[in-house]
Amino acid sequence: MKDRSLFQRLFEPPSLTEMAPASRILTYAILILWAIVVLFPLYWVFITSFKLPFQVNDGPDFLPFLDFEPSAHAWRYIFVELGNDTLRPYMNSVIIALTSTVLAVTIGSLAAYALVRIQYNVKIGTIAGFIVLLGATVYAVTQFGTPWHVTAAIALALFFFFATSFGRHFRRSLGNNDILFWIISNRILPPVVAVLPIYLMFQRVGLLDTHVAMIATYMAVNLPIVVWLMRDFFAGIPIDLEESAEIDGASRIRIFATIVLPLARPGLAATFLLVLILAWNEYLLALFISTADAQTMPLLVAAQNATRGPQWWYMSVLIVIMIAPIIAMTILLQKHIARGLMVGAVKG
Amino acid sequence: MRVQLKDIRKSYGSLEVVKGLNLDIAEGEFLVLLGESGCGKSTALRMIAGLETITEGTLMIGDRDVTEVLPKYRNVAMVFQSYALYPHMTVAENIGYPLKLQKTPKEELKRAVLAAAAKVHLEDYLERMPRQLSGGQRQRVALARAMVRTPSVFLMDEPLSNLDAKLRGVMRAELKRLQAELGTTTVYVTHDQIEAMTLAHRVAVMDAGVLQQVAPPKEIYDNPATRFVARFIGSPAMNIVTGGIADGKVTVQDGEVPLGGITPRDRVSFGFRPEDSDLVSPEKGMLKARIFSTEMTGNETIVTCEIGTDHVVVRMDKDFDMAPDEWVGIDVNPEKARLFDYDSGERVRA
Numbered sequence: 001m002k003d004r005s006l007f008q009r010l011f012e013p014p015s016l017t018e019m020a021p022a023s024r025i026l027t028y029a030i031l032i033l034w035a036i037v038v039l040f041p042l043y044w045v046f047i048t049s050f051k052l053p054f055q056v057n058d059g060p061d062f063l064p065f066l067d068f069e070p071s072a073h074a075w076r077y078i079f080v081e082l083g084n085d086t087l088r089p090y091m092n093s094v095i096i097a098l099t100s101t102v103l104a105v106t107i108g109s110l111a112a113y114a115l116v117r118i119q120y121n122v123k124i125g126t127i128a129g130f131i132v133l134l135g136a137t138v139y140a141v142t143q144f145g146t147p148w149h150v151t152a153a154i155a156l157a158l159f160f161f162f163a164t165s166f167g168r169h170f171r172r173s174l175g176n177n178d179i180l181f182w183i184i185s186n187r188i189l190p191p192v193v194a195v196l197p198i199y200l201m202f203q204r205v206g207l208l209d210t211h212v213a214m215i216a217t218y219m220a221v222n223l224p225i226v227v228w229l230m231r232d233f234f235a236g237i238p239i240d241l242e243e244s245a246e247i248d249g250a251s252r253i254r255i256f257a258t259i260v261l262p263l264a265r266p267g268l269a270a271t272f273l274l275v276l277i278l279a280w281n282e283y284l285l286a287l288f289i290s291t292a293d294a295q296t297m298p299l300l301v302a303a304q305n306a307t308r309g310p311q312w313w314y315m316s317v318l319i320v321i322m323i324a325p326i327i328a329m330t331i332l333l334q335k336h337i338a339r340g341l342m343v344g345a346v347k348g
Numbered sequence: 349m350r351v352q353l354k355d356i357r358k359s360y361g362s363l364e365v366v367k368g369l370n371l372d373i374a375e376g377e378f379l380v381l382l383g384e385s386g387c388g389k390s391t392a393l394r395m396i397a398g399l400e401t402i403t404e405g406t407l408m409i410g411d412r413d414v415t416e417v418l419p420k421y422r423n424v425a426m427v428f429q430s431y432a433l434y435p436h437m438t439v440a441e442n443i444g445y446p447l448k449l450q451k452t453p454k455e456e457l458k459r460a461v462l463a464a465a466a467k468v469h470l471e472d473y474l475e476r477m478p479r480q481l482s483g484g485q486r487q488r489v490a491l492a493r494a495m496v497r498t499p500s501v502f503l504m505d506e507p508l509s510n511l512d513a514k515l516r517g518v519m520r521a522e523l524k525r526l527q528a529e530l531g532t533t534t535v536y537v538t539h540d541q542i543e544a545m546t547l548a549h550r551v552a553v554m555d556a557g558v559l560q561q562v563a564p565p566k567e568i569y570d571n572p573a574t575r576f577v578a579r580f581i582g583s584p585a586m587n588i589v590t591g592g593i594a595d596g597k598v599t600v601q602d603g604e605v606p607l608g609g610i611t612p613r614d615r616v617s618f619g620f621r622p623e624d625s626d627l628v629s630p631e632k633g634m635l636k637a638r639i640f641s642t643e644m645t646g647n648e649t650i651v652t653c654e655i656g657t658d659h660v661v662v663r664m665d666k667d668f669d670m671a672p673d674e675w676v677g678i679d680v681n682p683e684k685a686r687l688f689d690y691d692s693g694e695r696v697r698a
Contacts, residue, residue: 240432243399248446248493249420262436 042323049074049316056312074313078321086300090321092290093297096211097279100218105272107219108226109234109264111183113256115176115227116234117242122179125170129162180231187224191284199288209291217289218279225278226271233267234260269336277326297322349410349500349533350375351396356405358391365391367557369405376531378524380548382580385539388557390505393537397426397503409500420449422501425494429506431486433478439465439489440474446497464496467526484515491523495530502527502534508543520546541581545569553577571686575693578619578686584650584661586619589635590690598687601656603635605680607687615690622663624684627651627670633677635660639670653678 004012013020019027048056050070061067078086137155141148198217199208207213237260245255261268283298290296297318304315351373358366366388373379381389394400396407398419407415414422425446433442441448444461452460465471468488478486487507494502508516508523524547527534538544544551545565553560553568553576561573572578578586591600593613598605600618630636637653637660649668653660653676662678670676687696 238430238432240428240430241434243397244426244428244432245434245445246399247397247419247422247424247426249449251420254449259434 045316045319048312049320051313053311053313074317078314078317086318088293089295089297089300092211092214092294093280093322094325096214096218096294096296097276099211100215100222100279101272101276103215104219104222104226104275105230105268108223109230109268109271110256111223112227112230113234113260115180116231117239118176120174120176120179122174123163123170124172124174125166126163127174129166130159133159133162180227183224183227187221191221195285195288198285202289208289209294211294213289214286214294214296217285218282221282221285222275222278226275229271229274230264230267233264233271237263266337269333273330273333273337276329280322280326350408351501351533351535352406352408353392353396354406354408356392356395356407357403358388358395358400359403365557366395369554369559371552371559371562373533373535375533378527378534378536378547378549380544380551381535381537381554382541382544382551383539383554384580387554389537389539389554392554393426393503393505393535396501396535397424398422423497423499424501424503425497425499426503426505427490427494427507429509431478431490431510433486433489433493435478437477438474439470439476439478439481442478442489443474443492443496446493450497460496461492464492467495468492468522483511484519487511487519491526495526499532502532502536504534504536506538507536509538509540516543523547541583545581551581553580555580571695573695575617575619575688578688582621584622584663586621586686587625587660588617588619588688589655589658589660591616591618593687598685600635601658602637603633603655603678605634605682605685607682607685610687610696613696616696617688617690617693619686619688620680620684622650622661624681625660625662626679627653627662627664627668628677628679630675630677633679635678635680637676637678639672639674639676641672642668642670 010022011020013023044062047062047064047070050064050072051061051068052071052073055061055068058068064070133155137148137151140146140151202208202210202213241259241263242255245259250258281298282296283302286296286299290299301315301318301322304311304318351371353369353371353373356366356369357364369388369392371379381392383389391400395402396409398414398417402415405415406413409422409424434445437445440461443464444457447457447460461474462471465474468491470485470488470492473481473485478489481489487510490507508519511519520543527547536543536547545568548565550562550564551568552562555574555576560577561568563571563573568577568581572581572586575588579588589600591598593599593607593610593616595612596606596608596610598607598610598616598618605618627633635655637655640652640654640659642652643650644666646666648666649664651662651664651668651670653662655678660678688694689696
């Protein structure tokens with residue numbers, strides 16, 4: 001093998017476990033190129049946050065101290081002059097994104113687990129009955145002014161009576177897949193369509209521009225994503241494990257807490273991160289629901305593009321402090337998003 | 349503890365998978381449920397465990413009616429085919445899990461885990477994770493977890509079928525010894541008739557949701573109650589040839605076998621085991637056949653013969669030497685031959 005031609009030495013792998021020099025060079029070239037494409041904008045934002053307005057307008061300079069003299073004026077403005085006006089949206093973002101994510105992941109994973117392990121069999125007749133009674137309740141309250149709680153109680157009683165008597169005799173029923181589709185269908189409509197009704201609803205109950213409204217909205221919007229993602233993770237857990245625990249004497253909640261959740265940890269971490277990022281970056285719903293007190297960071301960033309034209313230097317500072325916690329969270333959760341947790345559970 | 353299944357049925361919608369199962373399993377007995385996949389044996393086991401509801405019938409463990417009782421209150425332990433080890437817990441945590449759920453004090457739990465691990469020779473592996481163990485070791489962990497809380501019944505769902513052939517033989521012997529030592533009533537499901545024959549005090553053969561026969565292994569082998577049991581038990585299987593009975597003889601295609609004192613019938617399934625027959629010269633044999641193939645296994649030769657289009661297997665010694673397509677005669681030991689009703693498959697006795 002000594003007298004291999006240059007061509008062979010370049011394009012043939014020297015051994016089974018190594019890459020050919022040419023493919024190695026190509027692979028690294030592509031990776032480095034892509035890394036630049038991804039990282040350069042971040043770098044640009046970072047240095048822009050240290051530029052004075054005239055330096056930004058002067059054209060693209062990329063090397064601090066050589067091309068331009070860095071200045072912390074934008075940082076001072078955002079943190080000192082604006083002070084609370086920056087801190088409040090920042091804390092709002094943290095509170096709203098974290099709370100809504102925790103709630104969405106908790107409720108969503110419980111729902112996903114139920115949809116994986118329990119076969120639902122909802123009769124279409126029962127659903128139709130529910131809708132009819134709901135319509136009748138609304139009609140009675142709005143048209144005849146009957147007290148709403150009495151009407152609702154009567155409708156509920158009628159519904160249970162209907163479901164346990166006539167409802168049983170309907171043949172057609174909906175299964176878990178229909179429920180799942182219904183859940184994801186909440187995400188099919190663009191948010192713009194739903195934002196006006198949501199706005200009006202919160203206006204009527206007087207919750208506009210509050211944390212509660214923002215958290216509730218984000219949670220509802222992100223629930224379908226959690227259910228769909230977590231369903232796959234739960235379905236990947238062998239049912240033998242749960243049955244074994246059941247015989248060993250564990251209750252359903254106990255099985256969920258001590259067997260299912262630890263095994264679904266990678267899925268939970270990934271879902272948590274995804275939903276957190278979605279909530280952290282959400283703009284449209286925040287634009288409608290919050291005005292001042294519950295304003296979040298994306299709104300503040302957008303506000304820097306005001307009548308005086310885009311204030312790139314302030315915007316860059318805000319973007320940098322917005323990105324930082326997400327990166328920290330990703331690094332924190334990364335070790336949980338590990339593969340191969342299921343190895344050794346069942347023969348494989 | 350004694351386990352009784354009284355006319356137990358299981359249906360999924362209109363599909364009935366277990367059709368009236370009656371079993372009385374004595375205290376300390378090792379009972380094997382044997383059958384092909386889909387015959388309802390696993391469903392029967394899962395009903396005893398409480399993982400499946402019982403559509404109809406009564407299940408008793410000891411003196412208690414547990415038909416409607418939750419699995420965790422039945423005090424049964426189950427070993428799954430997949431072992432079902434909790435992958436995020438160490439071996440010790442796996443074995444101790446049932447005790448932890450019972451809120452056993454720490455010291456006692458530790459002692460019980462050690463004792464159970466010692467029984468299956470796992471003392472040195474207690475801190476390992478399941479993924480660091482071999483298949484046989486995982487199997488032992490599953491066994492130890494089942495033993496640790498001294499259940500009233502062991503339930504085993506094909507616990508050995510994921511092991512390779514050699515390890516399976518070793519584990520089979522260990523399992524048998526363990527069960528004898530502990531004296532715990534055991535219900536064991538398998539499709540492997542060798543496992544059934546070697547392990548069981550009694551074998552219960554099921555087919556299509558119906559119990560065919562419950563008897564000790566030797567009885568099952570010598571006196572199968574139905575044609576299904578006859579074909580299922582034994583390797584190579586019992587030969588079944590269709591014929592008729594007249595004048596104290598069973599007449600089949602190409603020959604007849606004298607059998608005294610049997611009422612005449614038009615059609616009957618005539619069965620004999622490969623070791624209860626012998627190859628002789630064509631003119632002397634009771635049945636005339638042609639050699640189809642011969643397989644030397646080391647200690648014996650399995651000879652497959654053709655009678656018309658039926659295949660019949662005869663077990664000969666290792667020095668047997670005849671070429672395919674040669675004509676031979678088959679002699680059958682009339683005392684060991686068994687007759688079955690052609691239509692129902694039920695055993696026909698004198």
